[in-house]
Amino acid sequence: MRILTVIPELGAGGAEVVAVTLTRAAADDGHEARIASAPGFRVAEILAAGIAHTTLPAVGRRPRDLARSVARLRRVPAPDLVHAHNPKAALLSRLAYGHRVPLLVTLHGVAGHELGAAVRILRWSADQVVVVSPHLREQLTGRGFPADRVTVIPNGVARLPSYPxxxxxxxxxxxxxxxxxxxxxxxxxxxxxxxxxxxxxxxxxxxxxxxxxxxxxxxxxxxxxxxxxxxxxxxxxxxxxxxxxxxxxxxxxxxxxxxxxxxxxxxxxxxxxxxxxxxxxxxxxxxxxxxxxxxxxxxxxxxxxxxxxxxxxxxxxxxxxxxxxxxxxxxxxxFGAAPMIARYRALHSAMTGSSVRIPTTTGVSP
CATH class of the missing domain: 3.40.50.2000 (Glycogen Phosphorylase B;)
Structure with a gap:
């Protein structure tokens, strides 16, 4: 299965850690995994892991950069599933692929004054939304987002490598x-x-x-x-x-x-x-x-x-x-990585109707 992850950038943020963790796990499961984002220091990490990267000029909100990002996404080999992180990536993904490809969106958080706009974007773009906390689910459904399109999956991480x-x-x-x-x-x-x-x-x-x-x-x-x-x-x-x-x-x-x-x-x-x-x-x-x-x-x-x-x-x-x-x-x-990876793996499978192999290891420490 071709899984494309879309995220505004690959720097030091928490959303980036989750995106890279899940993409590496998908690659370890045998899927063809790719990330599309603006540049950032984590690009070298995913390239070293053998994961393809498409550069997007998507950090800001200038219409010209957003249009260029959509055009670049359309040149990516057609994915079987797009996993976008946060509303802007969801918007770019839906504009690029229409409704031909299932779109999963993870919402990592949103400021109160931007919640209304986020809900409007997600209602139009997302087939399913993952939120990282019950509070975010309450925020979305309280603004009218369909409850049956929201799943709570807490973030998980690998333990940091030990350092003296x-x-x-x-x-x-x-x-x-x-x-x-x-x-x-x-x-x-x-x-x-x-x-x-x-x-x-x-x-x-x-x-x-x-x-x-x-x-x-x-x-x-x-x-x-x-x-x-x-x-x-x-x-x-x-x-x-x-x-x-x-x-x-x-x-x-x-x-x-x-x-x-x-x-x-x-x-x-x-x-x-x-x-x-x-x-x-x-x-x-x-x-x-x-x-x-x-x-x-x-x-x-x-x-x-x-x-x-x-x-x-x-x-x-x-x-x-x-x-x-x-x-x-x-x-x-x-909060280990393994439970998060397993739940996303099951959601990917449900959204694409595919049978996902469960490996003995994920390539990410629990």
């Missing part, structure tokens, strides 16, 4: 005794890096705050750098840019934190759980249901509450140990 902590810190120029927090997220409004910087400033009023690593890039970089300088935190906050070395960053860190306004099911948190890394995250809709007491959740939108939560976790070794144990248990029970 001492080596990681030496390579990143971090002193052995330094306390380190990691925030891997695009520098966009949703991720609320402004709250993180304010929280670090609040921590600095009591003692020396931990070192904060901001791994990601985006349109808010200059604004965040200015806030860091304004709060005199240049030696406590590092803007690392887009990174492809999560195993090293996680190994060097004592805690992962996200201060987001909304989330679907963040891959960075799943990777932290798999590594046993304590997590402090905003308690936005869906987060408490997904992670329970495996993370320390704080009230969203409050730098003071975020600082309090960070201080509570970093200052209490027993609490960190409990979070580590719960994180590992939650990952083993719910």
């Amino acid at each position: 902590r001492r080596r990681a810190r030496a390579e990143l120029g971090i002193a052995p005794g330094e306390t380190v927090a990691l925030c891997p997220a695009r520098l966009v409004d949703q991720k609320r890096h402004d709250l993180l910087v304010e929280a670090w400033a609040a921590l600095a009023t009591h003692d020396r705050p931990p070192l904060l690593l901001l791994a990601g890039d985006g349109p808010n970089r200059a604004r965040i750098a200015a806030a860091v300088a304004r709060h005199d935190l240049d030696d406590r906050v590092r803007l690392l840019g887009e990174r492809a070395d999560m195993p090293r960053l996680v190994a060097a860190s004592d805690l992962l934190t996200l201060a987001t306004d909304w989330e679907g099911l963040p891959i960075a948190v799943l990777e932290a759980l798999g590594a046993g890394l304590p997590v402090v995250i905003s308690e936005v809709p869906g987060i408490a249901h997904q992670f329970g007491d495996a993370v320390h959740a704080v009230r969203p939108g409050s730098a003071a509450d975020l600082a309090t939560g960070l201080r509570a976790v970093l200052g209490d070794a027993g609490r960190r140990d409990r979070l580590t144990a719960r994180a590992s248990a939650a990952f083993d029970q719910r």
Whole structure:
């Protein structure tokens, strides 16, 4: 079976991790797998795995780039199934192939003000929609999307490769005794890096705050750098840019934190759980249901509450140990890659009417 995955880009985002994981699993199952996307560092990864790639100019929303993306998709050998990630990829796919090819769309998350437009696009384009959390399903069906066309499949990831902590810190120029927090997220409004910087400033009023690593890039970089300088935190906050070395960053860190306004099911948190890394995250809709007491959740939108939560976790070794144990248990029970792959495999089969071989291994560690 020819399976084409369409995603706007192949960079550091969580949707990209899921797309690559599923595409590699499909290739290991013996399918002819291809990804179409704008360039990104993960393109080299899939090419090395023997997976074909078609380049799309699809990152932005300019009509000219969207039209060129549709034209390039039409030149791809006709697939038996298209798996698009998020609404823009769904729109491009349906415009390229009409209704001749089954279209599965995974919705990884959507801002509240964009929900109406997302539902309209998905109603028109998608044969079936996968959402990564029950909260997203409620959002879609609450706006009139047919419930029988929505399936909840939580994201899953392989455990990050182990990386020696001492080596990681030496390579990143971090002193052995330094306390380190990691925030891997695009520098966009949703991720609320402004709250993180304010929280670090609040921590600095009591003692020396931990070192904060901001791994990601985006349109808010200059604004965040200015806030860091304004709060005199240049030696406590590092803007690392887009990174492809999560195993090293996680190994060097004592805690992962996200201060987001909304989330679907963040891959960075799943990777932290798999590594046993304590997590402090905003308690936005869906987060408490997904992670329970495996993370320390704080009230969203409050730098003071975020600082309090960070201080509570970093200052209490027993609490960190409990979070580590719960994180590992939650990952083993719910968030490994194998259950996600199996459910998508069954959905692909149902949508195409094909009989899918179940291999003894998936090529992706559970």
